[in-house]
Amino acid sequence: MTxxxxxxxxxxxxxxVRLDHLGLAPATxxxxxxxxxxxxIAVTVSGNHKGKLKSGDFLRVDMDGKALEDKKPSAETLLHCQIYKCYEKAHAILHTHSVAGTVLTRFFADKDFITLKGYEMLKIYPGNTMNTHDISVHIPVFDNTQDMVELASRVDIVLEERPDLSVYLIRGHGLYAWGETIEQAEYITExxxxxxxxxxxxxxxxGAMR
Ligand SMILES: [Zn+2]
Structure with missing residues (x-):
């Protein structure tokens, strides 16, 4: 597809605009x-508010994250490239920072996954081929770092093992979600x-009931 x-x-x-309205794009x-x-790949340039993006706030990079024009890509571009390489069907990737994702991954500081169980919305995941709510989905959680190469090497091991995945979390940081269309990536994110x-x-x- 081109x-x-x-x-x-x-x-x-x-x-x-949509993710910002949902409170999933604070600051830059x-x-x-x-x-x-x-x-x-077309990716956002570094530093802009994602609810106020305009034409020109994007650049082309190659599959290794190298800029193909004179602009600075987001610091985490390497993570996007990695997902596209691992998942042939991935067409769009959205990375959000939310209160819930940040608090939960920090609260469960020793866990390398968050389990979502029994939710009707689990049917959104393409890897849920049974199309049922009656499953447990283990979302991988990776410890945060500013060293993207090191982070990508840890992520790589898990992506290789999980062809069913369409999301992962970085601790105290945010969510990565991908889909076969931008619409699907948005739905999976939401x-x-x-x-x-x-x-x-x-x-x-x-806690309140204790
Ligand atoms: Zn981030």
Whole structure:
């Protein structure tokens, strides 16, 4: 599949508006991308507010994250490239920073996954081929670092083992979600963030009932 760069910009701009309305793009956090063809990705430049993106706030990079024009890509571009390489079907990637994802991954500081169980919205994941709510999905959680090469090497091991995945979390940081279309990536992001919020609210209720 080949996508025009301008079309990719439009799709990513509207994704940013939507995610910002949901409180998933505070300050200049997050980064978004679309696979243009088998050699190039359109990705957000570093530093802009993702709810106020405009044409020109994106650049082309190659599959190793190297900028193909004179702009600075998001610091985490390497993680996008890695997902596109591991998942042939991935067409769009959205990275969000949320309260629930941040609090939960810090609260469960010794856990390398967060389990979502029994939620109707689990049906959103393409890896849930049974199309049922009656499953447990273990979302990998990776410890945060500013060393993207080191982080990518840890992520790589898990992605290789989990062809079913369409999301992962970085501790105290945020969520990566991908889909076969930008729309699917948005739905997976929204559904995952919603279920993480449910987990957080449940923990609070349990604490209040003690
Ligand atoms: Zn981030």
């Amino acid at each position: 996508i025009d760069f301008r079309q990719a910009e439009k799709e990513l701009i509207s994704a940013g 956090s997050g980064n978004y991308s679309i696979r243009l063809n088998d050699k190039e 559904a995952t963030e919603m279920m993480l919020r449910c987990e957080l609210e449940t923990l609070k209720l349990k």
